Amino acid sequence: xxxxxxxxxxxxxxxxxxxxxxxxxxxxxxxxxxxxxxxxxxxxxxxxxxxxxxxxxxxxxxxxxxxxxxxxxxxxxxxxxxxxxxxxxxxxxxxxxxxxxxxxxxxxxxxxxxxxxxxxxxxxxxxxxxxxxxxxxxxxxxxxxxxxxxxxxxxxxxxxxxxxxxxxxxxxxxxxxxxxxxxxxxxxxxxxxxxxxxxxxxxxxxxxxxxxxxxxxxxxxxxxxxxxxxxxxxxxxxxxxxxxxxxxxxxxxxxxxxxxxxxxxxxxxxxxxxxxxxxxxxxxxxxxxxxxxxxxxxxxxxxxxxxxxxxxxxxxxxxxxxxxxxxxxxxxxxxxxxxxxxxxxxxxxxxxxxxxxxxxxxxxxxxxxxxxxxxxxxxxxxxxxxxxxxxxxxxxxxxxxxxxxxxxxxxxxxxxxxxxxxxxxxxxxxxxxxxxx
Amino acid sequence: xxxxxxxxxxxxxxxxxxxxxxxxxxxxxxxxxxxxxxxxxxxxxxxxxxxxxxxxxxxxxxxxxxxxxxxxxxxxxxxxxxxxxxxxxxxxxxxxxxxxxxxxxxxxxxxxxxxxxxxxxxxxxxxxxxxxxxxxxxxxxxxxxxxxxxxxxxxxxxxxxxxxxxxxxxxxxxxxxxxxxxxxxxxxxxxxxxxxxxxxxxxxxxxxxxxxxxxxxxxxxxxxxxxxxxxxxxxxxxxxxxxxxxxxxxxxxxxxxxxxxxxxxxxxxxxxxxxxxxxxxxxxxxxxxxxxxxxxxxxxxxxxxxxxxxxxxxxxxxxxxxxxxxxxxxxxxxxxxxxxxxxxxxxxxxxxxxxxxxxxxxxxxxxxxxxxxxxxxxxxxxxxxxxxxxxxxxxxxxxxxxxxxxxxxxxxxxxxxxxxxxxxxxxxxxxxxxxxx
Numbered sequence: 001x002x003x004x005x006x007x008x009x010x011x012x013x014x015x016x017x018x019x020x021x022x023x024x025x026x027x028x029x030x031x032x033x034x035x036x037x038x039x040x041x042x043x044x045x046x047x048x049x050x051x052x053x054x055x056x057x058x059x060x061x062x063x064x065x066x067x068x069x070x071x072x073x074x075x076x077x078x079x080x081x082x083x084x085x086x087x088x089x090x091x092x093x094x095x096x097x098x099x100x101x102x103x104x105x106x107x108x109x110x111x112x113x114x115x116x117x118x119x120x121x122x123x124x125x126x127x128x129x130x131x132x133x134x135x136x137x138x139x140x141x142x143x144x145x146x147x148x149x150x151x152x153x154x155x156x157x158x159x160x161x162x163x164x165x166x167x168x169x170x171x172x173x174x175x176x177x178x179x180x181x182x183x184x185x186x187x188x189x190x191x192x193x194x195x196x197x198x199x200x201x202x203x204x205x206x207x208x209x210x211x212x213x214x215x216x217x218x219x220x221x222x223x224x225x226x227x228x229x230x231x232x233x234x235x236x237x238x239x240x241x242x243x244x245x246x247x248x249x250x251x252x253x254x255x256x257x258x259x260x261x262x263x264x265x266x267x268x269x270x271x272x273x274x275x276x277x278x279x280x281x282x283x284x285x286x287x288x289x290x291x292x293x294x295x296x297x298x299x300x301x302x303x304x305x306x307x308x309x310x311x312x313x314x315x316x317x318x319x320x321x322x323x324x325x326x327x328x329x330x331x332x333x334x335x336x337x338x339x340x341x342x343x344x345x346x347x348x349x350x351x352x353x354x355x356x357x358x359x360x361x362x363x364x365x366x367x368x369x370x371x372x373x374x375x376x377x378x379x380x381x382x383x384x385x386x387x388x389x390x391x392x393x394x395x396x397x398x399x400x401x402x403x404x405x406x407x408x409x410x411x412x413x414x415x416x417x418x419x420x421x422x423x424x425x426x427x428x429x430x431x432x433x434x435x436x437x
Numbered sequence: 438x439x440x441x442x443x444x445x446x447x448x449x450x451x452x453x454x455x456x457x458x459x460x461x462x463x464x465x466x467x468x469x470x471x472x473x474x475x476x477x478x479x480x481x482x483x484x485x486x487x488x489x490x491x492x493x494x495x496x497x498x499x500x501x502x503x504x505x506x507x508x509x510x511x512x513x514x515x516x517x518x519x520x521x522x523x524x525x526x527x528x529x530x531x532x533x534x535x536x537x538x539x540x541x542x543x544x545x546x547x548x549x550x551x552x553x554x555x556x557x558x559x560x561x562x563x564x565x566x567x568x569x570x571x572x573x574x575x576x577x578x579x580x581x582x583x584x585x586x587x588x589x590x591x592x593x594x595x596x597x598x599x600x601x602x603x604x605x606x607x608x609x610x611x612x613x614x615x616x617x618x619x620x621x622x623x624x625x626x627x628x629x630x631x632x633x634x635x636x637x638x639x640x641x642x643x644x645x646x647x648x649x650x651x652x653x654x655x656x657x658x659x660x661x662x663x664x665x666x667x668x669x670x671x672x673x674x675x676x677x678x679x680x681x682x683x684x685x686x687x688x689x690x691x692x693x694x695x696x697x698x699x700x701x702x703x704x705x706x707x708x709x710x711x712x713x714x715x716x717x718x719x720x721x722x723x724x725x726x727x728x729x730x731x732x733x734x735x736x737x738x739x740x741x742x743x744x745x746x747x748x749x750x751x752x753x754x755x756x757x758x759x760x761x762x763x764x765x766x767x768x769x770x771x772x773x774x775x776x777x778x779x780x781x782x783x784x785x786x787x788x789x790x791x792x793x794x795x796x797x798x799x800x801x802x803x804x805x806x807x808x809x810x811x812x813x814x815x816x817x818x819x820x821x822x823x824x825x826x827x828x829x830x831x832x833x834x835x836x837x838x839x840x841x842x843x844x845x846x847x848x849x850x851x852x853x854x855x856x857x858x859x860x861x862x863x864x865x866x867x868x869x870x871x872x873x874x
Contacts, residue, residue, distance in 0.1 A: 029736060033597065037599065041596075043664070044597070044773060045596070147737040147740060148740055149593070149594025149740070152589065152593060153589070153594070156762060157578075157589045158758065159481045159482070159757070160478060160753070160756075160758050160761060227480070280722075281722075282719075285718075299466060299749070299751070299754050300584040300751050300755075301584060301745045301750060301751055303584060303586070303744035304744065305741070305742045306719065306740070306742075307737065307738070307741065308737070313736030313737060313738060314736070314738055316597070317597050317734075317737035318597075320596070321593060321594055321596050323597070325596075329766065330593065330768065331767065332483065332765045333483070336481060337483065341480065
């Protein structure tokens with residue numbers, strides 16, 4: 001590395017002064033990096049980056065040297081400080097103080113960097129409009145896929161492409177749970193409890209395991225990929241609560257693993273749902289709490305990026321990249337074009353035929369197979385393979401089928417008929433089988 | 438997508454005018470995209486992108502509408518045209534006309550975009566200096582890993598990190614050959630001949646299979662990762678000619694596949710060499726002609742990007758991203774900091790202990806194993822496992838060993854002793870076993 005004096009002497013602009021609101025694990029790590037790696041970061045930024053103020057609930061020690069750094073107990077005060085160029089919002093929450101801080105900072109002509117996906121999903125377009133008016137930056141790389149620079153890859157690295165498809169493993173908690181279930185054969189509740197004990201899942205895990213977190217990230221990716229307004233309400237979201245060890249095991253026998261995938265295409269509604277992916281493909285190898293984002297586009301074909309989707313270090317990496325982009329006047333408009341240019345989200349209908357995995361809990365009695373297959377036949381659904389194991393006189397047993405490519409409407413109708421059949425116990429599970437590009 | 442009129446009306450800058458030198462498959466594809474997808478590309482760029490001139494050896498049809506696009510038989514004339522803002526150099530070659538064009542264009546105050554790795558490796562620093570002086574951009578995303586925006590990810594997406602390690606599958610031809618050998622059990626010459634017939638390998642394949650192409654890309658990545666001057670001569674490069682089907686098969690039995698990996702760390706010389714990687718890791722899954730670049734860094738941990746490393750579409754994607762960055766005034770300095778700030782390359786010595794795979798062709802006679810193991814013991818090399826199959830009275834048979842972590846000097850000394858032993862036939866093959874981060 002070049003020596004410090006030379007680096008700083010060659011910095012090209014005035015200092016860039018930074019404030020951080022929120023000193024949780026991400027905020028504290030970001031502050032620590034800005035203080036301890038100031039020379040290296042400034043060299044990369046082309047100007048001196050200076051943390052001048054922080055705000056948090058309590059003024060306690062967070063593991064970095066606070067000399068010369070002001071403390072504000074009111075986060076909004078950061079947005080009003082004359083000595084601050086960039087406000088980093090790491091408070092969280094879709095509204096409240098985070099929103100007020102972002103608005104106030106942008107209106108005061110300060111750049112805003114945030115890791116807050118809920119904020120961007122629900123208010124990102126309006127905030128981007130404020131940033132345009134004030135001619136400042138609004139950046140949120142850390143809001144999607146943690147340490148993977150997914151938004152930069154999409155918005156800039158693939159800017160020359162017509163994006164055909166975005167597929168992502170966007171929630172580390174779900175990926176950890178499904179990977180553990182796959183590797184150990186254990187059940188969902190068991191693995192979830194362990195994940196909670198290890199800190200990989202929240203005490204209230206619904207935000208992750210019901211797919212909401214992944215849906216937030218996907219809706220931001222989809223807006224940028226297709227130059228459309230964010231339309232969170234239009235997403236079709238299914239989480240992983242219904243996935244049983246039986247599903248994992250049957251999928252494995254068929255040559256697949258189950259992953260919670262976000263999936264967006266220009267003419268279909270974006271979906272977050274558990275899917276079967278081939279064991280031999282790249283997505284199946286993304287284990288543990290990793291995230292992955294795959295872009296299929298013309299003319300590049302397919303680019304896949306994987307990395308840690310959460311955690312203090314990876315998230316701080318994304319926040320710092322945004323700050324350095326601001327310092328270097330890089331990155332342009334928040335969504336890659338003006339908010340007024342983003343197409344209005346239109347209602348889309350999913351018509352794409354896919355292969356499906358169907359799992360039914362059936363009573364083990366004469367005539368059941370015939371009844372199931374005739375319901376499928378009535379919907380013109382063609383069965384590719386069928387698996388049934390175990391026998392029981394009094395308890396339902398799992399019957400698993402895979403179909404040839406079938407339209408979503410057909411599958412829905414078939415599931416509805418099956419669910420109401422006398423010999424079926426509980427809901428019918430239908431998971432798409434996703435072939436990699 | 439927004440409608441065309443609206444897109445263009447909202448463009449923020451004056452037109453950006455573009456010239457392409459070289460209309461081979463990449464040049465023709467780039468031109469075709471600029472002409473046919475002009476509206477979409479201009480919307481992403483925030484200003485109208487206009488292809489105004491091209492140069493090629495012959496003025497023949499290349500599959501795009503040439504209306505209004507000037508033709509120059511002399512590429513240098515593009516650099517002198519007053520109506521050109523950006524010159525895209527796709528002629529190739531480390532010197533000659535490509536170099537003259539880049540120099541002339543930069544000196545004339547034009548931005549230069551190139552896919553030419555040899556040019557950047559041998560003249561990139563001087564050209565970057567010219568670009569700094571002229572306050573224009575020099576961009577070369579397409580020079581490394583084709584369609585993967587690897588340089589952008591490194592220089593900008595991971596700008597907040599201290600890069601600890603760069604590992605890459607950087608040559609699609611080698612990866613295709615090794616993958617085919619692994620999947621089919623066929624020999625090197627056989628697969629190479631097929632790759633040549635299919636167009637995956639050149640008639641003279643040495644540039645690819647001897648590792649030179651991968652080394653070009655790695656030296657650019659290393660310079661950017663560690664803020665050092667490019668030092669191509671210091672790279673230690675071994676190609677894949679010596680890899681036999683026996684190696685592939687023994688590696689497979691040990692749980693590994695063989696990949697040609699580029700590898701750079703701050704304190705070690707960068708290497709390109711065949712390595713063993715675990716079958717269950719992510720790198721082992723990168724099959725066919727794909728490329729992959731993995732960055733291990735603090736605080737992000739590890740980010741891996743994969744995609745097509747060559748071909749008209751992927752390369753055009755990278756060229757177009759550079760052009761759009763130029764249009765949007767993004768991307769900053771070519772190497773992420775001023776040329777004068779790049780540290781002088783220093784001589785580095787590889788001291789890192791690694792596990793090794795050793796393959797020797799030995800005469801199948803009494804006392805050979807004892808002789809081999811005593812040579813290893815003399816170098817304090819500890820054997821982890823040993824495999825020998827087949828017997829022959831008159832032909833040498835393969836003996837394969839894996840070692841516990843061993844310093845490079847020890848391995849070199851052992852290989853040298855072994856190679857000169859009476860009972861060993863031919864060179865000893867020593868391949869590092871790389872554990873993924």
